[in-house]
Amino acid sequence: MTTVNPPISGNHRNCSTTLYTIRTHMARFVIMTSKNPSLKLAVIEMKPMLILLFVFLPASCRAIRVNCSQPNQVALLEALKPIFRMSAIRPVTKLTTTTNVSFYFMLYGILGVNEKAQLLTTYLWQHFIWQNELVSWDPVQCGTDMISLPREKFWLPDLIIREFMDQDKAPIVPYLNLHSNGLILDAKPSRVVSSCSLDIYTFPFDTQDCTLTYTSQMSFASDMKVFSLMSDDVLTAKSKSVMTTLGEWELLRITAVKPSDQNESESKELDMLQFHIHIRRRSTLYVVNLLLPSTFLITVDLFSFLLPPQSVDRSAFKVTLILGYTVFLLIMNDLLPITGNTIPIINVFLSLCLALMVASLLETILITNLLLTDKNVSPVPRWIQVLVLHILGRLVGLPWKEATDSESDTKGSSVSAHLGADGDLHEEIRPAAEKKALRELRSLSEDLKILRLQAEEQLSSTQGSKGWIQVGFIIDRLLFGIYLLFLSVSFITIKIMWSKS
Numbered sequence: 001m002t003t004v005n006p007p008i009s010g011n012h013r014n015c016s017t018t019l020y021t022i023r024t025h026m027a028r029f030v031i032m033t034s035k036n037p038s039l040k041l042a043v044i045e046m047k048p049m050l051i052l053l054f055v056f057l058p059a060s061c062r063a064i065r066v067n068c069s070q071p072n073q074v075a076l077l078e079a080l081k082p083i084f085r086m087s088a089i090r091p092v093t094k095l096t097t098t099t100n101v102s103f104y105f106m107l108y109g110i111l112g113v114n115e116k117a118q119l120l121t122t123y124l125w126q127h128f129i130w131q132n133e134l135v136s137w138d139p140v141q142c143g144t145d146m147i148s149l150p151r152e153k154f155w156l157p158d159l160i161i162r163e164f165m166d167q168d169k170a171p172i173v174p175y176l177n178l179h180s181n182g183l184i185l186d187a188k189p190s191r192v193v194s195s196c197s198l199d200i201y202t203f204p205f206d207t208q209d210c211t212l213t214y215t216s217q218m219s220f221a222s223d224m225k226v227f228s229l230m231s232d233d234v235l236t237a238k239s240k241s242v243m244t245t246l247g248e249w250e251l252l253r254i255t256a257v258k259p260s261d262q263n264e265s266e267s268k269e270l271d272m273l274q275f276h277i278h279i280r281r282r283s284t285l286y287v288v289n290l291l292l293p294s295t296f297l298i299t300v301d302l303f304s305f306l307l308p309p310q311s312v313d314r315s316a317f318k319v320t321l322i323l324g325y326t327v328f329l330l331i332m333n334d335l336l337p338i339t340g341n342t343i344p345i346i347n348v349f350l351s352l353c354l355a356l357m358v359a360s361l362l363e364t365i366l367i368t369n370l371l372l373t374d375k376n377v378s379p380v381p382r383w384i385q386v387l388v389l390h391i392l393g394r395l396v397g398l399p400w401k402e403a404t405d406s407e408s409d410t411k412g413s414s415v416s417a418h419l420g421a422d423g424d425l426h427e428e429i430r431p432a433a434e435k436k437a438l439r440e441l442r443s444l445s446e447d448l449k450i451l452r453l454q455a456e457e458q459l460s461s462t463q464g465s466k467g468w469i470q471v472g473f474i475i476d477r478l479l480f481g482i483y484l485l486f487l488s489v490s491f492i493t494i495k496i497m498w499s500k501s
Contacts, residue, residue, distance in 0.1 A: 064135055071143025079142070080178075083135045084153045090223065091132035091155050091182075098222060101157045102229040103128040103214070107239040110249045110279060111191070113198065113208070115337040119165060120196040120210045122277070125242075128186040129229065130157060132178070139180045148175045154184065157224060162213040162272075166193035200337045203344040204286035205498050207252065208279050213259075215272035225271045228256040248285065252278040290332055290346065297325050298353045301360055302487065305480040309364065310371045310469075318361040325354060349494050356487060363479045370472030388471050396477040 064082055068075040090099055104127055111121040132154065139145040151174060170189040177185040196210035216224050230238070232255045240251055255276045301321055307314045329350060337344055393399050 066135060066137035066142070068137065068142035071141060073144060073147060076137065076142045076144065076147060077149075079137070080135065080147075080149070083132075086134055087152070087154050089155065090219075091134045093133050096222075097133070099130055099157070099219075099224045100227060101128060101130045101159065101224060102227045103159075104229040104235060105190075105275070106235075106242050107251060107254065107277065108189075108242055109244055110247060110251070112247065113196075113249065113279075115198050115200055118195060118198055119193055120198075120208075120277075121191070121193050123170070124190045124192055126188055126190055127229070128157065128159070130184055132182040132184050134182070135178070136182050137180050142180070145180045146177050148177055150174055151176050151186070154178070156186070158217045158219060159214050159226065160217050161192060161194060162215060163194035163196070163211060164192065165195050168192070199342070200344050201342050202498055203337050203346050204281055204283040204290075206281050208281075210277045210279070212275045212277065213272055214275070215270050219270075220268050221271040222268070226273045228273060232256060248282045249279045250282055252280055254278070286335060286346070290335060290350070293328060294325075294350060294353050297321065297328070298356060298487065301357050302484065304360070305476070305483070309367050309472075309476065315361060315364045315368060318357065318364055322354070322357045322361065325357060329354070345494055345497055352490055352494075356483070360483060363476070363483070367472050367476040367479075370475065371469055384471060385467070388474055389467070392478055393470070393474050396474055396481065 066076070066079045066083075068079050092099060105124045107122060108125055109123040111123055113120055154176065168190055170191040173188040176187075179185070192212065194210065194212060196208065198208055200206050214226055216226070228235075232253065235256070236251070236253045239254060243251060255278075257274050257276065259272060259274060301318065304314060304317055304321070307317065336347065
C-alpha cells in the first residue's frame with residue numbers, strides 16, 4: 001500500500017502572486033519594444049538582466065502562500081484566484097517532480113455481464129488523492145482547513161480505464177476538496193462498461209476474472225505515478241459492505257497489481273495499476289430451471305424401460321417425452337450463454353440428455369419389431385441362438401429353455417397311436433359293419449391326418465416365434481443395462497468436469 005507524498009511545508013513556499021505579475025509585464029514589455037525601433041537598443045542592453053529575471057527568479061519560487069484578509073471562505077476564495085489561473089499546468093514547483101496519485105474504488109454494484117459481447121458492467125465510486133504543491137494556507141488565518149471548489153479550477157490527473165468500452169453515464173460531481181496543506185481529494189462515481197475475456201466453459205458454476213487497468217493517457221511515469229491507497233483485503237471488505245446491486249453475480253475478491261512487464265526504471269513509459277475483479281455466478285437459478293428438469297425427464301425415460309413393450313405402446317410414450325423435452329429447451333434457450341469462444345459443459349449435458357432419449361426410442365422400435373413378429377417367421381438362426389439365447393441370456397438373467405425333440409415325438413406318437421387304434425378298430429368291425437359306416441370311418445381317418453399335419457406346422461412356427469420373442473427380451477434388457485451404465489458414467493464425468501474446472 002502506497003501513501004501520498006507528504007505536503008511541502010510553508011517555509012519553502014516563499015513566492016507570492018507578484019511573480020506571476022512581474023513575468024507577465026516583462027513579456028509585454030519585450031513585445032512592445034520589439035515593434036519600436038527606438039527602444040530596440042535599450043532592450044539589447046537589458047537582455048542579460050531579463051535572462052536573470054526569467055531564469056533565476058522562477059528557480060527560487062516554491063509555491064504561493066495564500067494570505068486571507070479574514071477567516072472566512074469568501075476571503076479564502078478571493079486569495080485562491082491566482083491558483084485558479086494555473087489549472088492548465090501540473091501542480092509542482094519543479095518539472096522534475098513526480099506527481100503521485102493515490103486512489104481506490106469501491107464496487108457498488110455488478111450491473112450485468114454480456115457473454116456474447118464479452119462485456120462487464122459495474123458501478124464504481126472512485127477516490128483520488130494527490131498533492132498540489134503550488135498552494136497552502138494557514139487554517140487559523142483563513143478559518144478553515146478544507147474548502148470545496150469546482151473541479152475545472154484545478155489540474156486533474158488524466159487517468160483512464162483501458163478496458164473502457166462505452167460512455168460513462170454516471171452523474172457528474174462538480175466539486176472536489178482542497179486542504180490547507182495542498183492535498184486534493186476527488187471523489188466521483190463511474191458506470192464502467194469494460195471488456196472482459198469471459199470463460200463460460202463451466203457455466204453455470206463459472207468464475208470470472210475481469211481487469212480494470214488505470215493509467216495515464218499522456219503523462220509518463222516520470223511525471224505521474226499511480227498507487228493503490230488500500231490493501232486488497234480492505235478494498236474487498238469495503239466493496240462487499242456497500243454492494244447493493246448483485247444480480248446473479250457474487251463478488252469474491254479484488255486485487256491490485258502492477259503489470260509484470262512494466263519497467264519502473266523507464267521514465268518514458270506510462271505508469272499503470274491493474275485491479276482484478278473476481279466474481280462468481282450464482283447457479284441456483286440455472287440448477288432449478290435447467291439441470292433439475294433435464295434430470296427428471298431423463299429419469300422418466302430411464303424408468304420407461306420397465307413398461308412391457310408387447311402390451312404397451314412404449315414408443316408413443318418416448319416420442320411424447322422427446323417432444324416435451326424439445327419444447328422445454330426452446331423455452332429455456334434464453335438462459336443459456338451465447339458465445340463463440342468455447343462450448344459450455346451444460347450444452348453438452350443437454351445435448352447428451354436429448355441424444356439418450358432418441359437412442360432409447362430407437363431401441364424401443366427394434367424391440368417392438370422383435371416381440372410382435374409374425375408366427376410364420378423362420379426359426380432363429382443357429383449363431384443367434386448361441387450368441388443371444390445362450391450367452392447373452394445367461395448374462396442378463398434370462399436363460400433360454402429350448403423345447404426338446406422328445407416332447408414333439410411324444411405328441412406325434414400319441415396321435416399315431418390314436419390313429420393306429422382307429423385302424424385296428426376298422427379292421428375289427430369291418431366284417432360286422434355296414435358299407436356306410438366303413439365309408440365314414442375312412443373319411444374320418446383322412447381328416448385326422450390333415451389335422452395332424454396342421455398341428456405339426458403350428459408347433460414348429462410357434463417354436464420359432466417364441467425364439468424371436470426371447471431374443472427381443474434379452475436384447476431389451478441388455479440395452480437397458482448399457483443405457484443405465486452410459487448414463488451414470490456420463491453424469492459422473494460431467495460432474496467431475498464441473499467441479500475440477
